[in-house]
Amino acid sequence: MPGFFDKSIEFLKGVGPQRAELLGKELGIFTYGDLIQHFPFRYEDRTKFYKIRELNEHMQLVQVIGEIRSFRMAGVGRKARLVGLFEDETGQMELVWFQGAKWVQQRLKAGVQYLVFGKPSRYGKILSMAHPEVEPVTANSQKGSHLQPVYPTTEKLKKKFIDSKAINKLLRVLLVESLPHIRETLPDEVIRSFSLTDKKTAITHIHFPTDQAVLRKATFRLKFEELFYIQLRLLKLKIARTERFKGVVFNNSQMLNTFYKEHLPFELTGAQKKVIKEVYTDFRSGKQMNRLVQGDVGSGKTIVAFLCMLIAISNGYQCAFMAPTEILADQHYEGLQVFAKPLGVKIARLTGSTKQSERKQLHLALETGVLNIAVGTHALIEEKVKFQKLGLAVIDEQHRFGVAQRAKLWSKNREIFPHVLVMTATPIPRTLAMTLYGDLDISKIDELPAGRKPVKTQHMRDSQRIRMFDFVEKEIRKGRQAYIVYPLIEESESMDYKDLMDGYESVARRFPDFHISILHGRMKSEDKDFEMKRFVKGETQIMVATTVIEVGVDVPNATLMVIENAERFGLSQLHQLRGRVGRGAEQSYCILMTGVKLSTEAKTRVSTMVETNDGFRIAETDLRLRGPGDLMGTKQSGALDLLISDLASDGELLVIARNAASDLLKQDPHLESPQNHVIRHHIDSLSKTVVNWSRIS
Numbered sequence: 001m002p003g004f005f006d007k008s009i010e011f012l013k014g015v016g017p018q019r020a021e022l023l024g025k026e027l028g029i030f031t032y033g034d035l036i037q038h039f040p041f042r043y044e045d046r047t048k049f050y051k052i053r054e055l056n057e058h059m060q061l062v063q064v065i066g067e068i069r070s071f072r073m074a075g076v077g078r079k080a081r082l083v084g085l086f087e088d089e090t091g092q093m094e095l096v097w098f099q100g101a102k103w104v105q106q107r108l109k110a111g112v113q114y115l116v117f118g119k120p121s122r123y124g125k126i127l128s129m130a131h132p133e134v135e136p137v138t139a140n141s142q143k144g145s146h147l148q149p150v151y152p153t154t155e156k157l158k159k160k161f162i163d164s165k166a167i168n169k170l171l172r173v174l175l176v177e178s179l180p181h182i183r184e185t186l187p188d189e190v191i192r193s194f195s196l197t198d199k200k201t202a203i204t205h206i207h208f209p210t211d212q213a214v215l216r217k218a219t220f221r222l223k224f225e226e227l228f229y230i231q232l233r234l235l236k237l238k239i240a241r242t243e244r245f246k247g248v249v250f251n252n253s254q255m256l257n258t259f260y261k262e263h264l265p266f267e268l269t270g271a272q273k274k275v276i277k278e279v280y281t282d283f284r285s286g287k288q289m290n291r292l293v294q295g296d297v298g299s300g301k302t303i304v305a306f307l308c309m310l311i312a313i314s315n316g317y318q319c320a321f322m323a324p325t326e327i328l329a330d331q332h333y334e335g336l337q338v339f340a341k342p343l344g345v346k347i348a349r350l351t352g353s354t355k356q357s358e359r360k361q362l363h364l365a366l367e368t369g370v371l372n373i374a375v376g377t378h379a380l381i382e383e384k385v386k387f388q389k390l391g392l393a394v395i396d397e398q399h400r401f402g403v404a405q406r407a408k409l410w411s412k413n414r415e416i417f418p419h420v421l422v423m424t425a426t427p428i429p430r431t432l433a434m435t436l437y438g439d440l441d442i443s444k445i446d447e448l449p450a451g452r453k454p455v456k457t458q459h460m461r462d463s464q465r466i467r468m469f470d471f472v473e474k475e476i477r478k479g480r481q482a483y484i485v486y487p488l489i490e491e492s493e494s495m496d497y498k499d500l501m502d503g504y505e506s507v508a509r510r511f512p513d514f515h516i517s518i519l520h521g522r523m524k525s526e527d528k529d530f531e532m533k534r535f536v537k538g539e540t541q542i543m544v545a546t547t548v549i550e551v552g553v554d555v556p557n558a559t560l561m562v563i564e565n566a567e568r569f570g571l572s573q574l575h576q577l578r579g580r581v582g583r584g585a586e587q588s589y590c591i592l593m594t595g596v597k598l599s600t601e602a603k604t605r606v607s608t609m610v611e612t613n614d615g616f617r618i619a620e621t622d623l624r625l626r627g628p629g630d631l632m633g634t635k636q637s638g639a640l641d642l643l644i645s646d647l648a649s650d651g652e653l654l655v656i657a658r659n660a661a662s663d664l665l666k667q668d669p670h671l672e673s674p675q676n677h678v679i680r681h682h683i684d685s686l687s688k689t690v691v692n693w694s695r696i697s
């Protein structure tokens with residue numbers, strides 16, 4: 001049965017069909033429920049009244065009461081403006097309008113008291129306020145001091161006079177009608193232990209706060225609720241999965257032991273060993289494993305995955321190893337083959353460019369269980385591909401795979417779900433991991449193999465290009481190889497492509513004696529493969545490329561990474577690119593080339609790169625700079641479309657909410673106790689209204 005909040009917004013007084021359509025299109029507000037959850041993104045402080053003498057140009061929006069003395073026109077052309085001389089008992093300032101002079105003069109009169117609201121600025125000695133809000137002072141002006149909410153709106157809506165104030169007005173109407181229908185959504189116990197405001201009060205105060213204190217309480221309560229429910233859902237998912245899906249028990253580790261004793265090419269780091277132990281514990285638990293391994297670039301995730309696969313194979317199961325690109329799948333295939341050969345482990349590759357005839361054979365080999373490991377791309381999860389006994393799926397560089405694709409993998413084994421090991425080289429801040437992968441267990445490889453020298457990073461301007469090229473030459477003369485990377489951003493693809501080609505030519509001109517590879521997305525995959533191989537074998541010294549080389553590619557002899565137009569890359573991308581070097585024993589370098597003029601944000605990105613190699617620190621900065629929605633690969637997940645919380649700044653609260661949800665589920669895993677009925681009820685209504693909820697997984 002549709003409830004009060006499912007009512008179409010059209011029926012709210014003051015809306016009607018036309019505005020309703022616009023609100024839906026522009027802001028996704030379709031129902032009463034949508035509108036009541038359209039929260040302000042900031043508040044203008046209308047609690048304090050200033051005197052003109054107190055004002056300065058560093059202040060944000062302020063309000064002042066005074067009188068307009070006179071009007072005059074000043075300036076010509078584009079600078080033509082109406083100036084009103086405004087004063088109170090402490091001083092004078094100018095109110096300035098560049099447009100609408102006529103309208104202003106008709107409406108405002110000299111000699112009358114007005115309340116003006118705007119941002120002070122200063123030209124020379126004169127203090128002024130451009131396009132202030134002006135309203136006549138009434139008996140209520142001073143009493144009605146409040147925090148004025150500012151709502152998200154759009155240009156289109158504003159043109160139809162649905163600005164922030166109009167939205168607030170609609171909310172006033174809606175709130176009165178809504179109050180009897182707003183139900184508490186958190187259990188008493190939770191409300192009490194976290195001293196939360198009740199739901200009705202919180203909703204009222206978020207839209208109509210009387211002062212900062214009540215606003216703080218309302219915000220806290222609503223953020224808590226939002227984060228609590230997200231975490232509760234993720235944790236429930238986890239519980240449900242472990243209960244529903246039995247995991248295959250792998251307790252034979254024979255091949256792992258053999259490999260360890262006889263073929264291990266290097267000593268594992270402590271962190272690698274720790275992760276393998278964690279996985280092995282999962283394998284023996286009888287529960288299906290869903291584990292995320294976070295490890296910075298070069299931390300050695302591949303061998304960890306291989307050792308885990310050996311356990312599955314020792315127990316008679318098959319493994320799938322998925323990579324996001326063909327290049328990577330190929331590299332993994334080749335790398336893994338070296339490990340696999342001495343053990344007699346059978347491994348094959350399946351990607352988009354696998355030939356039809358070969359493909360058929362492969363399918364058969366998988367179905368009959370002849371093959372132990374299939375390495376590939378998305379091609380692996382096609383309907384046609386069937387495994388005889390898939391026991392472990394490894395997904396490398398998770399951010400390119402959606403949760404839905406992960407689920408598809410599971411369905412590859414009918415009776416029992418395979419264990420899933422997700423590996424990501426994009427370190428993500430804890431708060432983000434908790435939300436994006438809140439249903440997974442998380443392992444970290446937080447240690448690099450011994451003997452690695454941290455990459456030295458330098459920032460150079462385009463004017464220092466000659467120096468940069470000299471440095472490239474020096475490195476190559478030492479026998480090393482270099483990458484020169486260009487941005488490729490979809491919207492401007494052909495422009496970027498031209499940049500890349502120009503770049504290639506100038507590199508070729510500068511280094512006539514060197515062999516140069518080129519790699520970009522427009523090339524056929526055989527050609528890409530060919531170029532990549534030449535570089536891997538050391539036949540070419542320089543690789544000019546777009547970001548196709550970004551993920552996972554491993555050429556230990558490459559010690560120099562030059563990133564052109566570095567200001568156009570995001571932090572995590574820069575970090576990924578830099579991770580392509582520093583993989584061998586030699587000192588490696590990263591040069592960030594930029595133009596002269598950089599935005600503040602770009603400056604922070606570049607300086608962060610120069611200062612640190614720590615992927616987790618970089619991820620934190622990235623989150624702070626861009627907000628969670630823009631972080632690499634998280635965009636399409638939609639998991640981060642939060643109504644009120646902000647994962648960048650609400651990390652602490654997130655942890656509190658997750659712990660609260662976890663404690664609650666520990667006591668009542670199926671939410672059966674009477675005091676938790678509100679939760680069940682709320683989850684039901686959420687899943688019905690589609691709000692927020694269905695977007696999460």
Ligand code: ADP
Binds near residue numbers: 269
């Ligand atoms: P990533 O975590 O970025 O996927 P890789 O698995 O590609 O890293 O490993 C990077 C390089 O380090 C590879 O050449 C790999 O063989 C090597 N490597 C991995 N673990 C160790 C170790 N414990 N000691 C020395 N080298 C290692």
Ligand code: MG
Binds near residue numbers: 301302396425552
């Ligand atoms: Mg890797």
